[in-house]
Amino acid sequence: MSEPIDSPARAGAPTAATRPADDTRRRALPAWHYLAAAALGALNTLSFAPTPHGGWLEIAIFAGFYFWLTRTTGWKSALMTGWAFGFGNFVTGVWWLYVSMHFYGGMSAPLAGAALVLFSLYLGFYPALAATVWSFCAGHASNGRAGDAPFSPTWHGAFAFASAWALGEWGRGYVFTGFPWLASGYAQVDGPLSGYAPIAGVYGVGWVLALVAALIVQALVRAWALKRRSPGGEPALSAQPRPGAPRAAAVVPAALAAALIVAGLLLPLVPWTEPxxxxxxxxxxxxxxxxxxxxxxxxxxxxxxxxxxxxxxxxxxxxxxxxxxxxxxxxxxxxxxxxxxxxxxxxxxxxxxxxxxxxxxxxxxxxxxxxxxxxxxxxxxxxxxxxxxxxxxxxxxxxxxxxxxxxxxxxxxxxxxxxxxxxxxxxxxxxxxxxxxxxxxxxxxxxxxxxxxxxxxxxxxxxxxxxxxxxxxxxxxxxxxxxxxxxxxxxxxxxxxxxxxxxxxxxxxxxxxxxxxxxxxxxxxxxxxxxxTGFTPYVTSGNNTVVAISLLMLAFGFAFGPGRPGRAKAERKP
Incomplete structure (x- = not known):
């Protein structure tokens, strides 16, 4: 497992090698980090109807969102980043609730606007929860030793992001009678991942979407690390893959992301039902x-x-x-x-x-x-x-x-x-x-x-x-x-x-x-x-498939991820 990407060096700042074991300070993210996350969430509204073929745009936006999550340094900043993204998405995606409350419900404009904002903040809690769970599975939130180093895009992180995201959306569709409107999988109806819908439903499509986005980021970060190799052959970034298979660290996640997209394009050819x-x-x-x-x-x-x-x-x-x-x-x-x-x-x-x-x-x-x-x-x-x-x-x-x-x-x-x-x-x-x-x-x-x-x-x-x-x-x-x-x-x-x-x-x-x-x-x-007539796999199993897989992946991440205390102590030994 590769080490986290180091932040730019600061004068007098302790490095990962010199930082005391009990140093739990976190790098404070600027306010614009969260504003950018909210703007990215607002942009994601354009992935949904009436935008034609918005599924491709959604993959790019989710890759940007995941990359932005990797800039966080702890569960609190991950939570706020997820919350900002979710709020931006929902306040622009379900603004039409204002129409029903104000124009047809007779509620005053300020109260209707406030109700919309509060509801969007509530809906944003689920992406925030997903980001928090991801940080514990994929980063250093569980051992509290991350200092000012952000998370690194890793295999643990990719599968944890997909699983946490899918469970968050499933929870939003269930709690308080549920409101699964704008579930990420809906934007893929005309997108490249629609073929997964008969297998695992809209939340399963969201799971694949999040995984593809995370794998793309992982591949790009590794490729960038390869490009930044120092003239002497030493990696310029600590995220540089270990010697032995440096290029594979970038090629393999990119190939898997491409394979998932190709499978999504081919799966609609499967005749799940018949006239x-x-x-x-x-x-x-x-x-x-x-x-x-x-x-x-x-x-x-x-x-x-x-x-x-x-x-x-x-x-x-x-x-x-x-x-x-x-x-x-x-x-x-x-x-x-x-x-x-x-x-x-x-x-x-x-x-x-x-x-x-x-x-x-x-x-x-x-x-x-x-x-x-x-x-x-x-x-x-x-x-x-x-x-x-x-x-x-x-x-x-x-x-x-x-x-x-x-x-x-x-x-x-x-x-x-x-x-x-x-x-x-x-x-x-x-x-x-x-x-x-x-x-x-x-x-x-x-x-x-x-x-x-x-x-x-x-x-x-x-x-x-x-x-x-x-x-x-x-x-x-x-x-x-x-x-x-x-x-x-x-x-x-x-x-x-x-x-x-x-x-x-x-x-x-x-x-x-x-x-x-x-x-x-x-x-x-x-x-x-x-x-x-006939049953698709989703009709047979409902949401059980994506929920079970997500829970197993997250359990694995909690037990064996890079943030596990025992693993962290072992990695700090000379």
């Missing part, structure tokens, strides 16, 4: 109902009139509406609308999946167990199919304990909704099982994989019904479409999206958008789609 059942002609509806009027009396009537027209416009195998397209309780649905839709379904053989509110009215007239639901009409059959949303949105569909004061600052119809079961039966359309999910449920890949894996009748097509009007015409629409594409890659299933304002789109089983409607328009998207 099943007859193709369906599907109409995806986009109502473009203004959010500010959706739940007013006039808005409700306008929505009913518009969707009655859109649904009955022409027949198809399946017609899908956006989330709560019919903004009323099912029991309160106007009879003329219900009869018109039912007659159309029965007379044309068209199955209909529409969004509305579910609930139970008690004998004494109280409404309980309200749900955000999708209801399905099967032609020629009485009764309704029902899917109730399981993963509810904090502050939108339930109020976390202790945060009612925050909700009181908003002018948004909120409530504590009831949850549906984690796995619910699919909707059968001409013997083609279709799995529904609502709103941002499709950002939780593990839950989508479970609905495919654990369902007695495994669905061949995925459908997402959502309403992103809360966020205006912002990058949130493009980002959500990119997320849906990742779900197709992970499961090997086509994904259909019916949205209120956009992006209404059809995605094939390879994650490619085959058709979509312009945003903020009224219309229907007619698509011919075929379901698939």
């Amino acid at each position: 099943a059942n007859a193709p369906l002609d599907v109409r995806l509806l986009q109502g473009n109902i203004k959010q500010e009027m959706k739940f007013s009396d006039a808005g409700m009537q306008a929505a009913l009139d518009e969707f009655q027209t859109l649904i009955t416009q022409k027949p198809a195998d399946l017609v899908v509406t956006p989330e709560t397209a019919i903004p009323v309780l099912l029991q309160e649905m106007p009879q003329p609308f219900a009869l018109a839709v039912r007659r159309f379904a029965d007379s044309t053989g068209t199955a209909i999946l529409f969004g509305a509110l579910g609930g139970t009215i008690t004998p004494d007239g109280h409404l309980v167990d309200v749900t955000n639901s999708l209801f399905g009409i099967t032609p020629g059959r009485p009764g309704l199919y029902r899917y109730d949303k399981h993963h509810l949105v904090p502050f939108g569909e339930f109020v976390p304990w202790g945060f009612h004061w925050f909700v009181n600052l908003l002018n948004i119809p909120l409530g504590d909704l009831a949850r549906g079961a984690p796995v619910q039966a699919p909707f059968l359309v001409h013997n083609q099982p279709v799995a529904a999910d609502i709103c941002y449920e499709d950002i939780f890949g593990e839950e989508i994989a479970r609905s495919v894996r654990d369902n007695p009748t495994s669905p061949g097509i995925l459908i997402n019904s959502t309403n992103l009007a809360w966020f205006g015409d912002t990058i949130a629409l493009d980002q959500h479409l990119q997320i849906a594409r990742m779900r197709s890659l992970e499961t090997g299933r086509p994904m259909l999206r019916a949205t209120n304002t956009g992006m209404t789109a059809a995605i094939d089983a390879h994650g490619r958008v085959i058709a979509r409607l312009p945003v903020y328009t009224v219309g229907s998207l007619d698509v011919h789609i075929e379901g698939t």
